[in-house]
Amino acid sequence: MEEHKWRYLQSFLKRKPTSVEECVKAIEKWEEGTRQCYSENIDLSSDDFIRMVLVDGAFIIELFLLNHSPQMRAENDIIFDKRKPWMITNVRRDMSLMENQLPFFVLENLFKITFETQLETQSSLLELAYNFFRVEANLKAELGKERMFDSEVKHLLDALRFWHLPTPQKALDYKWEKIEAIPRAKQLQAAGVKFRMSKSNCLFDIEFSKGVLEIPCFKLNPATESFLRNIMAFEQSCYRHDSYFIDYVAFLGDLIKTRADVKLLIKKGIIAPENLLGNEEILANNDETLANLFNSFGKESWFRTTNIGFCILQQNLKAYYETHWHKVKVPMVSKKKH
Incomplete structure (x- = not known):
């Protein structure tokens, strides 16, 4: 070279x-x-x-x-x-x-x-x-x-x-807020949350309304992991008060904990693997590979943010999940092995 x-x-x-x-x-x-x-x-x-x-x-x-x-x-x-x-x-x-x-x-x-x-x-x-x-x-x-x-x-x-970044960008008030941990995708689905692929081209246009969680398609290719790790490190260095990618990856890290979560998001078109790493063995175990990938991202993310949009989104999802009407549905499926 x-x-x-x-x-x-x-x-x-x-x-x-x-x-x-x-x-x-x-x-x-x-x-x-x-x-x-x-x-x-x-x-x-x-x-x-x-x-x-x-x-x-x-x-x-x-x-x-x-x-x-x-x-x-x-x-x-x-x-x-x-x-x-x-x-x-x-x-x-x-x-x-x-x-x-x-x-x-x-x-x-x-x-x-x-x-x-x-x-x-x-x-x-x-x-x-x-x-x-x-x-x-x-x-x-x-x-x-x-x-x-x-x-x-x-x-x-x-x-x-x-x-x-989204346009226009949502105003940030530079006040640190605690990020609410949310249940994983299959648990949310069991509580009545419907997953839908958003038509938006912006990764950060995630909306939750009337029990429907809309997330733009995230395409995974051989360069994705390196790109995310570098851009998160860059945000930690230069954009701690404007950490769109750190918050986004933390959100996905909460949603994706198991192979079942990966399968659900792939089925809904929210996660789109594209020849992941170009390795046949890895391709054969895509679900587990992706689950491990996002689990590792979640461990490296922040627990506080100034991005009020992500805070409200996760608070609303957690509140929806924890309401008695939806929560009683969860034990019926959460005991199944995934």
């Missing part, structure tokens, strides 16, 4: 053509600001640091451009080789890791240097990034231009989180 990065750098430099010297001088000006974006000290000399930023930055931009324009790819491009579809999946996963993030302003400035005379006709960098991540990150087919051009993101992982 390192060798491939240098090939992409050469392709990137031919686009303007942009000289190496021009890029190096620009990155030198941003070096101090770039280093400050990292929580830990980067033990690299100035030359090595600039080389790293240039090679990685050019690789990312060129990757987005080649994804957008397939006709420009080299025949021997291993990343887009249709015979090895896992390559592009692995690259997307690696680019969403917290430790692999480049400050977005660096990518955007390199992009502007290359396309300074074509910015009005060229797709924005965020738009190219969105199209690159869209399929495996379960993003909407279209996103409003006002969000596409919002470049106030820290890096690509921040952008991935931003694209998932």
Whole structure:
């Protein structure tokens, strides 16, 4: 992959053509600001640091451009080789890791240097990034231009989180509320709760009304676990008061405790496994694998939140379950082995 990065750098430099010297001088000006974006000290000399930023930055931009324009790819491009579809999946996963993030302003400035005379006709960098991540990150087919051009993101992982957020976002009052633990899916169903797949494209548009719990479809693919773990770690670091993903995963973790819970949500179209991990043995035990996955997520989530929407949702579900009229139904099915 390192060798491939240098090939992409050469392709990137031919686009303007942009000289190496021009890029190096620009990155030198941003070096101090770039280093400050990292929580830990980067033990690299100035030359090595600039080389790293240039090679990685050019690789990312060129990757987005080649994804957008397939006709420009080299025949021997291993990343887009249709015979090895896992390559592009692995690259997307690696680019969403917290430790692999480049400050977005660096990518955007390199992009502007290359396309300074074509910015009005060229797709924005965020738009190219969105199209690159869209399929495996379960993003909407279209996103409003006002969000596409919002470049106030820290890096690509921040952008991935931003694209998932609801619009408009519900106001958060910055008051910590205790998250109510709710019964698992099969117990809720036994108490009369009906599960239904929501038509919404936003993961967080979960509604409970008149005994019906509507949840948008959540597609699971080989990159899902890595994506969720990284975005949750990122929220713990930077969005503790705005933790949409942490609260969402905690909610699913409460719903999914056993294989029976998984089967129910898959049957209702709420959970959609897509070639989970590409492993035949794991595919044969999908239900147990998914139950264990969400159980592990639940153990890592918070017990308090400022997201009032999730608090009210879980309070309402728990209250519905605990009412005597519904609660008397539970023992008849809860004793069955799942």
